[in-house]
Amino acid sequence: MNRRLWLAALLLVGCLTGCGPPKAIHLGFIGSLSDRGSDTGQDGRNGMILAVEQRNQAGGIHGRMVEIQVQDDGMQPDKSQLAIQALVSAHVDAIVGPFSSAMATVVVPISNQAGIVMVSPNVTSTDFVGKDDFLIRINRTTRDNANEYAQLLYQRGQHRMALAYDTRNASYSLAWLSAFKVAYAALGGQVVAAVAYESDARTGFGDVVRQMLAQPSQGLLFIGSAIDVARLAQQAEKQAPQIPKSAAERASTELLLELGGRSVEGLLIAQAFNRDDPSERYRSFHSAFVARFAREPGFSAVLSYDATRVLCEAMATQLPGQSLKDSILQHGPYQGLQQDIQFDRFGDTARKVFFTEVRGGKFVLLK
Structure with missing residues (x-):
């Protein structure tokens, strides 16, 4: 092969290996999808899916598409441990979850050791408040x-x-x-x-x-x-x-x-959210969620959607050499569906709640 053909072949190989689509960003999900309390996990997974789909439709994160790897913790310590270890082994970039305080006691030490950020939509136990770890909480406390x-x-x-x-x-x-x-x-x-x-x-x-x-x-x-x-x-x-x-x-x-x-x-x-919120932002989310999943979004879907958007926004604004955890803590406040999200130095935040009564088979906001 002469020199010209050799250079052309080298350029072709380089283009085939380096000119493809950018490497995807992998976000893990960990929550209960099979236990008695699996409604919150399923709702949270759906909220995350919608947030990722919308992000990808808008071009992803600097042109990189976002993919989800789902793990079911079954609300069981042994299954939860296997689930978090699977996500660590898969080298996910960050995780949305866990969705219960009980499973947080199992998975947070493992994510801390691996240095993987977890943004939890639902964890409220004061056991996880004021800790300098890799757990970021979207919700308020018990x-x-x-x-x-x-x-x-x-x-x-x-x-x-x-x-x-x-x-x-x-x-x-x-x-x-x-x-x-x-x-x-x-x-x-x-x-x-x-x-x-x-x-x-x-x-x-x-x-x-x-x-x-x-x-x-x-x-x-x-x-x-x-x-x-x-x-x-x-x-x-x-x-x-x-x-x-x-x-x-x-x-x-x-x-x-x-x-x-x-x-x-x-x-x-x-x-944890206002079901009767008339704002354009929330109504748009509500319509998209119902169209995608044929069901009403619950609190877990709203908080998981917010958690996923926080992660994506922090990744988009992450500076060279800056850790994802530092990017999350330093680049707020983030615009949530209904409330701005501002973290303190421990990754904790405040959130307003709305009291309701069940009337006529619906959650009715107290006046």
């Missing part, structure tokens, strides 16, 4: 939520409360319960019962409610997933229909309405 519940319930004349809490997600439930007790007692309220149960299909929710009713109370409060709260509300409606019911924000999904039916009518519950 302490914030429990304090507002205590104030509102006490204002409503519910001065003696009976609670039930799920031990399977203990990091969340115990933090929520502890914060509520402190805030409620400071107001003069009394927790007359705090009944532990494990989220399981075999759990006798009738017995749980009977234990809650062992002492006279003016309100029943459930700390658990949507499916558990629906079952607890059904039993409470049978045994004590006259006592007002409320549930911690974790259960505020469409599944609660579907499974609870008439039993959850009147139930007080906080939302």
